[in-house]
Amino acid sequence: MVPPLVRFQAQTLLTAAVPQEAIAQQLGISVRSVRRIAREPPVTAATLLDAQGRAVGRPSKAEPFRASVVEVLAGEPHLLTAELLRRARLHGYDGGKSAFYTLVASVRPKRKQVETRFEGLPGEFSQHDFGQVRVTYADGTEEVVHFFTSRLKWSRFCAVTVVPNQRAESLVRPLAKHFVAFGGVPLRCVFDRPKTIARKWDKAGRVTERNALFAQAMVELSFTAELCWPYRPNQRGTVENLVGWVKGSFFKQRRFHDREDLEQQLADWLLEVNHERPCRATKEIPETRRQIELERFRPVRLQPQQLALRVPIGVSATAEVDLPDYGRYSMPPEAAGIPGTLFLYEDRVRIVAGPHVRWHDHVGPGEVSMDADDRAARLAAVAGRRGRNYRARQDLLELGEPAFRFLTELVHRRPRAWMPIVLELHERLQRHGPHAMRCAFADAVRRGVFSLADVHQALRQPTLFPLEVA
Numbered sequence: 001m002v003p004p005l006v007r008f009q010a011q012t013l014l015t016a017a018v019p020q021e022a023i024a025q026q027l028g029i030s031v032r033s034v035r036r037i038a039r040e041p042p043v044t045a046a047t048l049l050d051a052q053g054r055a056v057g058r059p060s061k062a063e064p065f066r067a068s069v070v071e072v073l074a075g076e077p078h079l080l081t082a083e084l085l086r087r088a089r090l091h092g093y094d095g096g097k098s099a100f101y102t103l104v105a106s107v108r109p110k111r112k113q114v115e116t117r118f119e120g121l122p123g124e125f126s127q128h129d130f131g132q133v134r135v136t137y138a139d140g141t142e143e144v145v146h147f148f149t150s151r152l153k154w155s156r157f158c159a160v161t162v163v164p165n166q167r168a169e170s171l172v173r174p175l176a177k178h179f180v181a182f183g184g185v186p187l188r189c190v191f192d193r194p195k196t197i198a199r200k201w202d203k204a205g206r207v208t209e210r211n212a213l214f215a216q217a218m219v220e221l222s223f224t225a226e227l228c229w230p231y232r233p234n235q236r237g238t239v240e241n242l243v244g245w246v247k248g249s250f251f252k253q254r255r256f257h258d259r260e261d262l263e264q265q266l267a268d269w270l271l272e273v274n275h276e277r278p279c280r281a282t283k284e285i286p287e288t289r290r291q292i293e294l295e296r297f298r299p300v301r302l303q304p305q306q307l308a309l310r311v312p313i314g315v316s317a318t319a320e321v322d323l324p325d326y327g328r329y330s331m332p333p334e335a336a337g338i339p340g341t342l343f344l345y346e347d348r349v350r351i352v353a354g355p356h357v358r359w360h361d362h363v364g365p366g367e368v369s370m371d372a373d374d375r376a377a378r379l380a381a382v383a384g385r386r387g388r389n390y391r392a393r394q395d396l397l398e399l400g401e402p403a404f405r406f407l408t409e410l411v412h413r414r415p416r417a418w419m420p421i422v423l424e425l426h427e428r429l430q431r432h433g434p435h436a437m438r439c440a441f442a443d444a445v446r447r448g449v450f451s452l453a454d455v456h457q458a459l460r461q462p463t464l465f466p467l468e469v470a
Helices: 004-015 020-027 031-039 045-053 063-075 081-090 097-107 169-182 212-221 242-251 259-275 286-296 372-381 385-397 401-413 418-432 434-447 452-459
Strands: 125-136 142-152 158-163 188-191 198-201 207-210 225-227 309-314 320-323 327-330 339-344 348-353 356-361
Touching (some): 004 020, 020 031, 063 081, 063 097, 081 097, 125 242, 142 169, 142 242, 142 259, 142 286, 158 169, 158 259, 169 212, 259 286, 309 320, 320 339, 327 372, 372 418, 385 401, 385 418, 401 418, 401 434, 418 434, 418 452, 434 452
Parallel strands (some): 125 188, 188 225
Antiparallel strands (some): 125 142, 142 158, 198 207, 309 339, 320 327, 339 348, 348 356
């Protein structure tokens, strides 16, 4: 079938007395088609619109029911399509389900959401969100960088922190630092990702169960959180897409040698956009407007290093507190089976279980922090020589990959004599600490030697200790 627009051109050329053969050659159709077009009624704008709305092929069996479906939906716009299909079958529809569902989708009234754009007032709103971007460093290595960003709505003053992941703790700790950078706590804090800070919410978007750590942070830092559904710009006012702005203005514009260089450039960029460059939206430097906001902020209740998140725990039968997201920590053997609380600081943790209290360095998921006194007490509590040997070996294995490789070689090379060596190594662990032993094992593995004397030699080389060993 010749398209309507081509037929219109043919009719126009025929009116100008252009030969039919020339018209056919110019438009790429046959002379026979030109003759047929000459006998057809003129093509009008209505003809073009009708052709655009008409589908190719046989008409759908559902088409005769279009008018009745439109009439029903006008009175009951939320009626399920399945119910409409049931009623259509009662009135003689014998076509397929897909064809009818397609018809209903084409005529069902669409809900239109009106966007409400608004400007914040000084000290009223701040916007917060997680983002991630894949970065390629100068040596060709790639890394997915996670970051948490905050921005004051009125002044456009911005803070960005690189974080290890997008969990609750990685939200509340940089949030506390951003409040300090702002100079106080705004009236309302708007978050774009409910899943990060809320566990359940109803269909209307109201949170019914918050993340426990985030709820604690709200109380400790004294801020009010408002949650926006993702991709709902009408709930955010006039502040630009925050994560997109950080990606487009910083990460996508610069090149980095490594992670350290990235973080240094990020600090320099924040200094530039906050203190030197006027914002395109306000035509003013953000720091100038932030000074006006300061009198409206509430004071920061806690400094970031003072923020302790409380996690309920139970000490296991092996006298350990094992949390998948926050690492594994030792406790005295007497604390086994006692419930308690883990106080999670930025760099340290404090565990209280009954009368027993332990301080540890804050380690990451899958990592272990073992107190030397707890390690010695656990070993002493094991009955039998064989059990103590395996307990000592397990303590060494928890130092990581270098210890695992060293002990594997030791056991297979000296299957009948490794036990007293392991007890000696355990005594060195108690004396020198995990870091020194980890470095000594790594040095022995690197040199391909697997004896007690080789570990002693490595421990006498203090220059090895600063090495970072995986």
